[in-house]
Amino acid sequence: MILCYAEFDQNKLKNSTKELSSWCLEQKQNFACFGFAELTPEQKTDLENAGVPSYIQMTNTGDSYSSMGWGEALANLVSAKQSKAVLATSNTQTKEFVAAGIYKSQGSVVSDVIALSLDAGQFKAQKPLYAGKCISSIKFEGEGPVGILMRPNQIQVQTPESPSTIQIETFEASPSAPGCVLKISVKGSSEKQDLTEASRIVSGGRGMKEPENFKLLEDLADTLGATVGASRAVVDVGWVAHSMQVGQTGKTVSPNLYIACGISGAIQHLAGMSSSKVIVAINTDKEAPIFEKATYGIVGDALELVPKLNEAFKKAL
Amino acid sequence: MNIFVCIKQVPDTETKIQIQSDGQGIETSSVNWILNPYDEFAIEEALQKKEALGADKVIALSVGPERVTKALRSALAMGCDEALHVETPENLDSRQLTQALARCISKKGDAGLVLLGKLAIDTNEAFLGAQLAQEMSLPYVAAVSKLEVQSPTSLELTRQIEGGVTETYEMTLPGVVTANKGLNQPRFVSLPGIMKAKKKPLEKIDLASLELSDVPTKSVYYDFTMPPAKATVQMLDGDHSVEELVEKLRNEAKVI
Numbered sequence: 001m002i003l004c005y006a007e008f009d010q011n012k013l014k015n016s017t018k019e020l021s022s023w024c025l026e027q028k029q030n031f032a033c034f035g036f037a038e039l040t041p042e043q044k045t046d047l048e049n050a051g052v053p054s055y056i057q058m059t060n061t062g063d064s065y066s067s068m069g070w071g072e073a074l075a076n077l078v079s080a081k082q083s084k085a086v087l088a089t090s091n092t093q094t095k096e097f098v099a100a101g102i103y104k105s106q107g108s109v110v111s112d113v114i115a116l117s118l119d120a121g122q123f124k125a126q127k128p129l130y131a132g133k134c135i136s137s138i139k140f141e142g143e144g145p146v147g148i149l150m151r152p153n154q155i156q157v158q159t160p161e162s163p164s165t166i167q168i169e170t171f172e173a174s175p176s177a178p179g180c181v182l183k184i185s186v187k188g189s190s191e192k193q194d195l196t197e198a199s200r201i202v203s204g205g206r207g208m209k210e211p212e213n214f215k216l217l218e219d220l221a222d223t224l225g226a227t228v229g230a231s232r233a234v235v236d237v238g239w240v241a242h243s244m245q246v247g248q249t250g251k252t253v254s255p256n257l258y259i260a261c262g263i264s265g266a267i268q269h270l271a272g273m274s275s276s277k278v279i280v281a282i283n284t285d286k287e288a289p290i291f292e293k294a295t296y297g298i299v300g301d302a303l304e305l306v307p308k309l310n311e312a313f314k315k316a317l
Numbered sequence: 318m319n320i321f322v323c324i325k326q327v328p329d330t331e332t333k334i335q336i337q338s339d340g341q342g343i344e345t346s347s348v349n350w351i352l353n354p355y356d357e358f359a360i361e362e363a364l365q366k367k368e369a370l371g372a373d374k375v376i377a378l379s380v381g382p383e384r385v386t387k388a389l390r391s392a393l394a395m396g397c398d399e400a401l402h403v404e405t406p407e408n409l410d411s412r413q414l415t416q417a418l419a420r421c422i423s424k425k426g427d428a429g430l431v432l433l434g435k436l437a438i439d440t441n442e443a444f445l446g447a448q449l450a451q452e453m454s455l456p457y458v459a460a461v462s463k464l465e466v467q468s469p470t471s472l473e474l475t476r477q478i479e480g481g482v483t484e485t486y487e488m489t490l491p492g493v494v495t496a497n498k499g500l501n502q503p504r505f506v507s508l509p510g511i512m513k514a515k516k517k518p519l520e521k522i523d524l525a526s527l528e529l530s531d532v533p534t535k536s537v538y539y540d541f542t543m544p545p546a547k548a549t550v551q552m553l554d555g556d557h558s559v560e561e562l563v564e565k566l567r568n569e570a571k572v573i
Contacts, residue, residue: 067447068450096444111441137538137540280562296570312562
């Protein structure tokens with residue numbers, strides 16, 4: 001059985017989890033989703049609409065997240081279900097607890113996977129290495145389970161013709177007491193989707209001239225339902241928060257549409273976004289390296305073009 | 318007690334990556350190697366918190382071929398007291414690497430805090446810390462941007478995760494923590510620092526002496542390829558470039 005970690009944004013099943021279940025359905029694999037909380041009715045419906053056959057709710061895992069506690073719980077579940085693989089979205093928490101759980105289960109984990117296949121029971125993954133400058137295939141040798149952490153927006157989500165009737169079971173995981181406690185978890189005010197999972201991103205760099213001009217990007221992002229990102233240069237001078245940084249020392253993103261406004265395209269930035277499906281570059285310098293990675297380019301001032309683009313999108317959408 | 322910082326040497330971001338003719342890896346001969354940038358945050362934090370934690374020493378350790386001694390010397394020049402080098406061929410399996418680090422740390426003993434960088438910029442892997450914590454049965458928090466010493470055996474750790482969520486943890490030491498950008502401003506290596514580093518102990522450890530157990534399941538990286546070539550950029554100009562862009566995104570690229 002394959003175990004998929006189900007993640008929700010409030011009551012909605014995350015698109016990145018639907019990608020995992022779509023993959024399992026397409027491969028005709030016996031799979032179940034698991035999580036650490038009781039499902040709300042809306043969450044249950046979402047899982048059924050995604051065609052998920054069963055949900056395993058871990059119990060007795062403590063009141064809050066703990067990397068090693070959840071890792072141990074996952075290892076217990078893997079053992080109980082004799083699971084050969086755990087699929088999850090690549091993010092901070094899964095890189096902790098899925099990695100710890102798979103390691104405890106004598107398995108092997110790989111993160112930032114961009115393609116996954118299964119041939120005669122053998123998993124084969126692909127991931128970018130060296131800041132996206134090359135791509136490596138990864139195969140697994142040995143008996144233990146494999147942990148696959150997928151980058152979001154890599155798998156086409158298929159909605160099954162008819163929803164499933166989900167079986168819900170509980171699993172008493174009871175990990176030993178962790179030496180580390182999550183005391184406070186505060187959600188920021190932004191209702192926007194996180195950069196790493198966003199399917200559309202509008203990003204700004206030095207060419208935006210002033211921190212106030214990021215408002216133009218926010219307006220465009222609102223029209224597109226996109227999330228705003230930034231280059232390292234503007235993070236380092238304090239225009240925007242580090243959480244908005246796209247690049248090697250920021251976030252790695254893979255949206256369907258990435259609009260780079262006033263970003264020259266330093267290698268360290270390209271490392272974080274070059275796997276975006278469609279890249280639009282707007283820059284005054286026609287020699288800027290960002291144009292080498294772009295699908296569409298416009299040479300011009302982002303401060304003039306972004307509002308025009310916003311108006312054009314408003315008309316078209 | 319001691320603070321251990323596990324470091325990795327990685328190709329400089331600007332380095333041109335060339336694939337070996339057999340496709341099983343990259344050409345390393347022409348690579349410019351640097352200390353993994355996130356590891357600098359880990360080293361800096363260890364040095365800054367040494368006193369508050371009442372630590373005797375900050376010990377840097379690295380696993381890899383002879384070349385990694387350069388990264389260890391950089392760590393010593395920043396101010397680490399000692400360095401340990403486990404000599405191995407390129408690309409040790411991740412489980413063996415974890416075991417090698419854990420054995421070295423327990424051999425040296427008295428680990429109060431183990432620090433690492435959040436991820437290695439070459440493989441983009443970010444779970445060595447989790448594996449090490451599992452191997453050593455210690456608590457673990459990744460990607461912290463704030464570390465406060467509450468007592469010599471307790472830390473308050475803050476981090477930002479996906480979705481704009483800020484988490485604060487209380488950790489009882491010993492424990493494992495990985496460092497994110499924003500944690501501190503790593504110091505520049507000074508000339509006197511480099512001179513001093515030459516006299517500091519850099520101990521070589523033979524991999525065989527660590528008696529690593531067999532690796533159950535391992536991941537094998539093979540078939541390295543260049544990313545698929547992007548079609549040449551379509552430059553749009555003229556008065557209607559913006560409208561043309563919207564039209565192309567809709568009808569050609571089909572992303573809106």
